[in-house]
Structure formats: C-alpha cells, structure tokens
Amino acid sequence: MTAVQFHRDADGIVTLILDMPGRSMNVLNDELTQPFAQAISTIENDPSIKGVIITSGKKEFLAGADIDKVYAITDPAQAFELAQAYKAFLRRLECCGRPVVAALNGTALGGGLELALACHYRIAIDDPKAKFGLPEVKLGLLPGGGGTQRLPRLIGIQASLPLMLEGKELRPDQAKQQGILHELAKDRDELLAKAKAWCLANPRPVQPWDDKKFKWPGGDSRSPANAQLWAIAPAMANAKAYGNYPALINIMSCVFEGGITDFDTGCTVESRYFANCVVSQVSKNMIGTLWFQLNGINKGGSRPQGFEKSTVKKLGILGAGMMGAGIAYVSAKAGIEVVLLDTTQENAEKGKAYSAGLLDKAIKKGRETPQGKEAFLARIKPTTDYADLKGCDLVVEAVFEDRAIKADVTKKAEAVLAKTAIFASNTSTLPITSLAEASERPENFIGLHFFSPVDKMPLVEIIKGKKTSPETLARSFDFVQQIKKTPIVVNDARGFYTSRCFATYPMEGMTLLAEGQHPRAIEAAGLQAGMPVGPLAVQDEVSLSLSMHIIEQTRKDFAAEGKTAPEHPGAAVIEKMVKELNRPGKKAGKGFYDYPQNGQKHLWEGLTQVFPLREPLPQQELIDRLMFAQANEAAKCYEEGVVETVADTNIGSIFGWGFAPFHGGALQFINAYGVARFVKRCKELEKKYGPRFKPAKILVKMAKEGTSFNA
Numbered sequence: 001m002t003a004v005q006f007h008r009d010a011d012g013i014v015t016l017i018l019d020m021p022g023r024s025m026n027v028l029n030d031e032l033t034q035p036f037a038q039a040i041s042t043i044e045n046d047p048s049i050k051g052v053i054i055t056s057g058k059k060e061f062l063a064g065a066d067i068d069k070v071y072a073i074t075d076p077a078q079a080f081e082l083a084q085a086y087k088a089f090l091r092r093l094e095c096c097g098r099p100v101v102a103a104l105n106g107t108a109l110g111g112g113l114e115l116a117l118a119c120h121y122r123i124a125i126d127d128p129k130a131k132f133g134l135p136e137v138k139l140g141l142l143p144g145g146g147g148t149q150r151l152p153r154l155i156g157i158q159a160s161l162p163l164m165l166e167g168k169e170l171r172p173d174q175a176k177q178q179g180i181l182h183e184l185a186k187d188r189d190e191l192l193a194k195a196k197a198w199c200l201a202n203p204r205p206v207q208p209w210d211d212k213k214f215k216w217p218g219g220d221s222r223s224p225a226n227a228q229l230w231a232i233a234p235a236m237a238n239a240k241a242y243g244n245y246p247a248l249i250n251i252m253s254c255v256f257e258g259g260i261t262d263f264d265t266g267c268t269v270e271s272r273y274f275a276n277c278v279v280s281q282v283s284k285n286m287i288g289t290l291w292f293q294l295n296g297i298n299k300g301g302s303r304p305q306g307f308e309k310s311t312v313k314k315l316g317i318l319g320a321g322m323m324g325a326g327i328a329y330v331s332a333k334a335g336i337e338v339v340l341l342d343t344t345q346e347n348a349e350k351g352k353a354y355s356a357g358l359l360d361k362a363i364k365k366g367r368e369t370p371q372g373k374e375a376f377l378a379r380i381k382p383t384t385d386y387a388d389l390k391g392c393d394l395v396v397e398a399v400f401e402d403r404a405i406k407a408d409v410t411k412k413a414e415a416v417l418a419k420t421a422i423f424a425s426n427t428s429t430l431p432i433t434s435l436a437e438a439s440e441r442p443e444n445f446i447g448l449h450f451f452s453p454v455d456k457m458p459l460v461e462i463i464k465g466k467k468t469s470p471e472t473l474a475r476s477f478d479f480v481q482q483i484k485k486t487p488i489v490v491n492d493a494r495g496f497y498t499s500r501c502f503a504t505y506p507m508e509g510m511t512l513l514a515e516g517q518h519p520r521a522i523e524a525a526g527l528q529a530g531m532p533v534g535p536l537a538v539q540d541e542v543s544l545s546l547s548m549h550i551i552e553q554t555r556k557d558f559a560a561e562g563k564t565a566p567e568h569p570g571a572a573v574i575e576k577m578v579k580e581l582n583r584p585g586k587k588a589g590k591g592f593y594d595y596p597q598n599g600q601k602h603l604w605e606g607l608t609q610v611f612p613l614r615e616p617l618p619q620q621e622l623i624d625r626l627m628f629a630q631a632n633e634a635a636k637c638y639e640e641g642v643v644e645t646v647a648d649t650n651i652g653s654i655f656g657w658g659f660a661p662f663h664g665g666a667l668q669f670i671n672a673y674g675v676a677r678f679v680k681r682c683k684e685l686e687k688k689y690g691p692r693f694k695p696a697k698i699l700v701k702m703a704k705e706g707t708s709f710n711a
Helices: 030-045 065-072 077-096 109-116 147-155 155-164 172-178 186-202 225-240 246-258 263-278 281-296 323-333 345-364 370-378 403-414 431-438 468-484 499-513 519-528 535-542 542-559 571-579 620-641 644-657 666-673 675-689 697-705
Strands: 003-006 013-016 050-057 102-106 122-125 183-185 314-318 335-341 378-383 396-398 422-425 445-450 458-463 486-491
Touching: 003 030, 003 644, 013 030, 013 186, 030 370, 050 186, 050 468, 065 077, 065 281, 077 263, 102 109, 102 186, 109 147, 122 172, 122 186, 122 246, 147 155, 147 246, 147 263, 155 186, 155 225, 155 246, 172 183, 225 246, 246 263, 246 281, 263 281, 281 486, 281 644, 281 666, 314 403, 323 335, 323 370, 323 445, 335 345, 345 370, 370 468, 396 403, 396 468, 403 422, 403 431, 403 458, 422 468, 431 445, 431 542, 445 468, 458 468, 458 644, 468 486, 499 519, 499 535, 499 571, 499 644, 519 535, 519 571, 519 620, 542 571, 620 644, 620 666, 620 675, 620 697, 644 666, 666 675, 675 697
Parallel strands: 013 050, 050 102, 102 122, 122 183, 314 335, 314 396, 335 378, 396 422, 422 445, 458 486
Antiparallel strands: 003 013, 445 458
C-alpha cells in the first residue's frame, strides 16, 4: 500500500490522500515524498487533470519532518541537500499549472504547514484542537522547507517573525485571522466540497510571490516600515537568549536576506542556515531530550507495566492555598470532579475563585465561553467537611510543610476513603516514607510534587515511598497524564530530585554574594547561562523564610538521628536576610530585591553594604559555578538511584526548575561538555571553592571508561 493515494474524479480533480501505512501520523521522509513526487509527475504530464486536492487519511494532516533522520545528520552538506530536495519538490507542486488546494483535516506543523503554504489555497476543519505553525525553533531548528520565505511573503515580515521565533501554534480561527488559512469548514465533507469548488473556479492560480506584480505585505526588508525592526530585533532576541539559541538569529537572517532577494535565492539561503542549525550542538541537545526522551516519558517509559490504564473520576484536594487551588484548576479542566477542602469555607471558596479568575482571563482571550466557565466551576466543590471526600479515587494533600499537620489531615481523609483510594502528598522536601507512617495503607501513599504556578508548569514529580506499590505508581502516573502534565518518577530521598538540585542554583548565587561578587553580575551570570531568572531573584520567589524553615527542619531531622546536617555556605546568607534584616522575599515586598507597589522590582541598594564587594571573578567563573553545581548534583541523584532514567533526569531538570533548555538537561550538559573535561573542571572548582564541587563518583568512573549518559 502506497503512502500517497491517487484518486481522480469525473471532473478531472485529483485528490491525493497522505496515509503512511503503519503510522499514526504522516511524517516527511522518503516513504512519503517518493510516491508524492511520482503523483506530481503524473499531474504535470496529464493535461486532462484540472486541479489537485491534498488531504490526509490520518486524524492529523502532516506532523512535519522525520526527526530521526534530521537528528542523525552530522554533515552540513547532507542537511543542505535535504532542505533543497524538499523545496524543489514543493516548487514543482506550486508551479504545476493546476490549482492546488490543501484540505487540512487536522494539525499541520513544521514541514506539514510548509507543504500547505506551497498550495494555492488552504482550507481547514474548524477544530479547536487542530494546530498550525512553524515550531522548529523549539528543537533548535528553523523551517527548512521554504517556511521562512513563503510565510513572510504571505502575511508580512512583522507578522511572521513572532510565529517562527516563538514557535507559536495557532488554532484554525487564529490561523485564518492571520491570513495563513483562507477558509474553514465544519467537517470533512464540507472541507473537500469547498476544495473542489475552488479548484473548478480558479483554473490558473499563481502564488503571490510568482506574480510579476507581487508586493510584500508591509514592505520588504529594505522598506522604511521594517528598517526599525531590523535595527532592534537581533538585539531584543539576544537580550533574552544571550546568544544561546543560534536558530533565532538564523531565522531572522533568512527572513532579512530573503526580503532583499528573489524567492528562489531566498530558499537557497534558507537551506544554508537550516544546515547550520541541524549540525549544531544546540539542536542535538534539544532534539535528543525534548523530542526523543520526552516522547519516551509520554509513552509510559517510567510507568510500571502490567496495570490497566486508569482514570480519576473524583479528586480530593486538602488545602485551598495557591498550590491546592492550582491543582483544582488543572484537574477540573481535565473533566475531573474536584472536592477542594480547607479549614474554613472562606478559604475553600477563595481557592475556587482562583479558577474563576483564570477562566475570566480565558474568556477575554476567546479561549473560553461564559457557559464553559459555569460548567467548569460546577466541577469544583469547596468544603470543610471531610465526609465530602467519600468516593474520591485520589486525594492530594497540599497543606503547610509541617509533619504534624500533614499527619493529621492524612488520618482524617483516610477515615472516609475507600481502601483502594490513593493518598498523595504535594510536599517538595519532606520524605514520603516518613509521611506515610501516618497512613494505615502506606502501599497506597505516594508523593505528587507539583510546581508553581500549577496551571503553567508542565511537570509533576512522582515520588515513590519505600512501601508504595507498583499499582499506586501506575495509577498516579496515569493521573498526571490525565491532567496533561509530564510525569517523572523518583525514589524517596531528602529534597527528592528537583528540589535538591534546584536548591544548588540559588544557594551558589548566595554564596557568590557572600564572597563579595556584585549582585548584578551574579544575576547576569544566571541569565547568560540560560536560566529563566537569576539565582537571587528566584530565591526571592521561592521565599527566603520558607528556605529558612526547610534548613531548620533539616537540622532537626538530622539531630533526631544523632547526626549533624551538612551546611551549605549559602545558608548563612538566608539566615542573615531573614533573621537579622527581616527581608524574607517577594511576598513580603523585600528580599534581595525591593518590590515597590507601583514600580519595577530592583536589587536592594543595601546588598553591597551588607555583603561588601571584593575583587570580581571572571564572568565565566560565575556561570560555571552556577551550572556545575546543578549538573553535578543531578549526576549524584542519578548515581544514588534517586532518579532511575536519563530521560527523567534531563526532562525533570528543564521542566522542573528551568535548567537551560538549549543544553538538553543536566546530564546532557555533562555529555556535551565532555565527561572527562567536566570532571577536570569540577576538581578545579572543588580545590578553589570547597567539597560541594567534588565530582560525582559515577562521573569519575565514566571519565575513566570514556562513556557518557545514554537515554
């Protein structure tokens, strides 16, 4: 069976149905493009064919390039030829002398949208789940099938750049509004009928860029309207990305150079920049982790086998604060009935109001309707009565980080739950095994560590206690996927994985501050390294008072075991800020930064008086300390079995605490740096700054063996 089915009707209209055998989605590779090219040859050589409709036999139209093939390329000449071959194929299609309509029955991303852009007319089924866009930048790539040339010529340079630089994915109505789609249809029958009607009504269409009278919408690259854009766009991109994402500059270069040349020359320029991206270490890092490893997780790579897929129908949440309210929102959004319980009805109602606020914003943006909001909120029941938890499949505890409080709510909830129900703690630091001691059924007790804000953060860290059963883990994994989050599985340990590793980032930043490094240089080093915010700013967000509480709790826990807790030099900074200076963080309006009510946050002017400046270190030294502290700790977690897979370790680092995505995660950072070289640098840092930089034993072993982390 061929991947491209050729159907011709009595009116001479050919419908090409893309339907690759044995695949759930169509992708661009030889299996698809070879029969497609043969179909184009038939069309070119048969004057009785009056038009062409391209659609898909799958649920979606076309997912884009075969990433396996792109990832394997190490020769830029091969990448260049790949891009040139696909563009030549599309060029034949749009210049075949017949009307060509893309009948988009579902999502068209990347190379799929580029195929649609090479058609003279584009109609899509108005399905809000369908997505259209050029998201290649999210994998360190750029559109290599003419996307950087056709899209700007279609909708203008200024409108097209954000779509490619940010990798935005549009709903059908948005794509039509942008001018990418011409029409929408309610179903497949109407889609194909409209496509045929357009073919018959437009026998000799010409693409805008092939029209002798073509003018760029909004002007070409030399127009005064775009002169200011080109003066500031590269600087703006670099201000956010610090040169860490070469695809951003390459995309802008393609569009700019394409805007001063003819279409075919612009396409050749694009192929050269595409080749540069394909062989870059950044794209290898991002594809390896954010494509292959992420897909492996999403397919259940860390889920225990032998248990049927489960769904949660009724969910209980204990604590309606920021975390509990966020969990309620994402769960109700997934269609789950939610019981939101707090100590007072007022607090419970306030937690529900959080969802109402998010829904009001969605209504303003056209993503929700008043009727949808009403149905959504009806799924959340605010209460103070534990009896309302009866019938819950799962209860998530999201109360204050205090063992006694958590033990109390565990007992009260379990008193009304069925024996099969799961009890989960949303703790970020307290060991699950010890929390499970308050439970009558520790085999049903697990950790579900959400990240704030829950509605935006994509990760949930699932923590196995020593007695957590495989079935409980499997059902918890299913719940996380049910609410559209990415699960990683970790074993119980102090700080688990993400909190333990994340803490090294702000703690190293605070150590640098105590050593007399300028706070601006410290913050800049974090951003230059690719972290989303500087280490001092993120510590303010987390709250210095909370970190102080965790430090004190850890000291108590160690003392109870007759041990002394290890002290990080950054802890003294937290103690000074909280106990001496009463600057507990952002929530109080004062931490390392000041947060004026009607102004921008700014570094507290008193910082350099409290922590006097000394001789500045080279900026790369600051960057290395911030990054090596995180990556080395991640390697220790993998070594100790806190995290069991390379994929969970890498994805957890990016999605959990924002480890620089262009590195592909904490372990991939070590791979790309070179394990032996990483160990050598760790030893240099250890000698200068202390034992926290001592390389993980697994790294020393791997350096001797010449191996690296394999997913």
